[in-house]
Amino acid sequence: MSNPAVVRVIFGDESDSRKLHLMSGIPETVDELHDLVKANFHMHQDFRLQYMDSEFNVFMNLTSVSEIQNKGTLKVIYTPLEEPYISLYTVEPSASSTLVTDSSSLASSSSDATLCTSTPHSSPEVHTSGMSTWPLVFVVPKFSYDAELELQQKNTEFETSGTYFTPGLKLKGIILDGLAQEMMKYTKYPKDYQCEEVAAALTRAHPCLGQLGCKSGFSGWKQSLKYKMQNYRTKLGRLGHPEIRVNSLKHKHKGQGKAAAHIKKPRKAEVNYIPLHPKGETEDSLESERIALLTEVTKRDNEAVIKTKMEKTFSHRRHEVVDLRPRIEEFKNRWPALFEQSEVNAEFLRVTTKPLQSKFLSQLDSFTVKLMQILRSKGGVKGQRIKRVLEISDSCDDVDLRRECVLRSLVIYLNEDPDAFFKEYVSTEDAEEDITATVMGIYTIKTQGRHEPNDVGVVIEGVKVMHNISTVINAFIVLFGLIYALDLAYPDGMKYTFEFVQKILMNLDGHKLNVKVQALKIKLFA
Known part of the structure; x- marks a missing residue:
């Protein structure tokens, strides 16, 4: 290497x-x-x-x-984007009256022939997979032709005379509409830093739009974007968009008299938080698919059918998770197919558009050498605890055990208690008694004198949601995926560790870090 x-x-x-x-x-x-x-x-x-x-x-x-x-x-x-073009061609009367190209097409019939037009840029359709994570570099979209022409002229004037341009209400509206529509591709509820990035990108692309009287030169645009996005959410709410509708007053529980109370929105970089239903599907039709899934999970070698139905019912499941907030035991009975390792990975990909297990392990392995250097350098009582944990990995060549030891040491380094989260038992009876009082954690049952565990599982709300997982590190990955799939908060005693996993390892919204995690990141990338 x-x-x-x-x-x-x-x-x-x-x-x-x-x-x-x-x-x-x-x-x-x-x-x-x-x-x-x-x-x-x-x-x-x-x-x-x-x-x-x-x-x-x-x-x-x-x-x-x-x-x-x-x-x-x-x-x-x-690379410059391909310019839109229109192709005209005739189709014999015997041919189909509608011609579909790879991108998009429009067909109109006449008595002698059909005149068809096609363009390489089709009209956007709403798909779950069409959402993306927030880009590290926001690209300002092209505005209308006349708006671009006016901005080009004002940019030229700015380069020669240094005069800033204050657009009129119409042009400003066009600019804000274009930016808001582009932002909607990534999030309905942009964070402060995201609005700031967009405003900064706008003034970089069009320097004439810089603003005097503020340190950044774009704080006015930033504030206008926040108002514009709020107006867009209002429009989407009136149209019944599920991610907006879930926060309307009529959907609030008793005692939550304000629309701003308990806002349900992506907080861990979820991309498809509450997606739209697939085309042609309704809540009733998707509920029928869910019921059919209960039968499919009892059949052997039926993974392909289960995967297809789980993909189809994703929007129905997310509505249930986010809006209804069912108890874990009840939800597990309704969606047993979700509580398999393959489906946890698939659900995480649907929610975040990022792979779970492969990304987690590859990132952890790439950071392991530097992480172990940082962990071993820790002094005091915590340093002694870390040293004892890492000595276990030094005594064997088991890759998964080394990963587990690094993770446990990381928990100690961040001043959290691994023993309260990773619980070990010598018998099933002891485990069962303790599991019912566990809010969230990973358990291992290992008979004394035996190297391999009898069982490794995940507990949420006192319920053993998954068991017979091969290793502790895989159980942690599964639990991290379930937190996203079930829209759960990180456990209080492990919030710094999970923040490190989310924002550093998985690279999901790593802009604002806790002081402890930020300090570790600086050492890691030094």
Whole structure:
């Protein structure tokens, strides 16, 4: 494995640059580096990479990774989007009156022939999979032709005279509408930093829109975006959008007299929080599918059918989880198929658009060497506890045991108690007595003198929701996935550990960190 490296990546101009940590060193090919940049920064538009040439002191196209060194600089050059075009062609009367292309088409019939038009950019449809996680680099959308023309002219004036432009109500409305529609692709409830990123991106794309009288130069746009998004949510609520409707007054419980009380919204970077039902489906039809699932789970070798039905009923299940908040025992009886490792992974992917187990393990493994250095450097009583835990992993070559020891040590490092969460028993009887009083945790039943556990399972609200899991680390992954699938809060005694897993390992909304987690992140990426 190569030495870890870090490179600076520039997006657009010098004002927007970010660090890219290459824990496994510089990749062997340009394509691998391209994929790493794309994955780490959640980029959707195609691009090519340039590097800072030391001889000419300018950016040049990257053709070989040998041109890159640790602490070097890369620049992202976006590939221009294909311009929309229209194709006209005739279809014989015997042909079908409707022609469907790969993207979109419009057919109209006449007595002699059919005139068809097609464009490579189809009208957007609402799909669960169409949602995306918030991008690390927000790309300002194109506005209407006349708005873009006016902004281009004002940008030119700004470059020559330095005069800022205050748009009229109509143009400002067009700009805010365009930005709000783009933001809606990612979230209905943007956080403060997200509105700030969009406002900053707007003034970078159109410098003439900068604002005097504020330190950032865009705080007015930021505030206007918040109001615009609030207005958009009101419109969506009137149209019955489930993610907005769930917070309306008529859906509040007794005693919650304000719409702002107990807002149900994504808090852990969920992308599909309460999605729309599939086209042509209703609550009644999806409830029928749920009932059919109860029969399917009793059949052998039926994973494919179960997977299809679970995918189809996702929106119905999320409505039940978020809006109705059923007890875990009741929900498990209604959706037994969810409580399998494969379906927990699938549900996490549906909610966040990110893989669960593969991402967790690959990230944990990539950080293990540096994490163990940090953990071993801890002094005092906590340092002694960490040392005893890590000695267990040093005594054998079991990869899963090493992962478990790193996780337990991390819990201690963050000043939390692993023994209150990872509970060990020598008999099933002892476990059963304690499980009913456990709010959330992982249990292991291991007979004395035996290396392999008899059983490893997950407990939520005093209910053994899953058991016979192969390892403790897999049980932790399953529990993390169930927290998302069931829209649960992190347990108080483990909130820092789960925050580290969510925001550092899984890279889900890592902008605002607790002081403890932030300090660990700084050491980890130093």
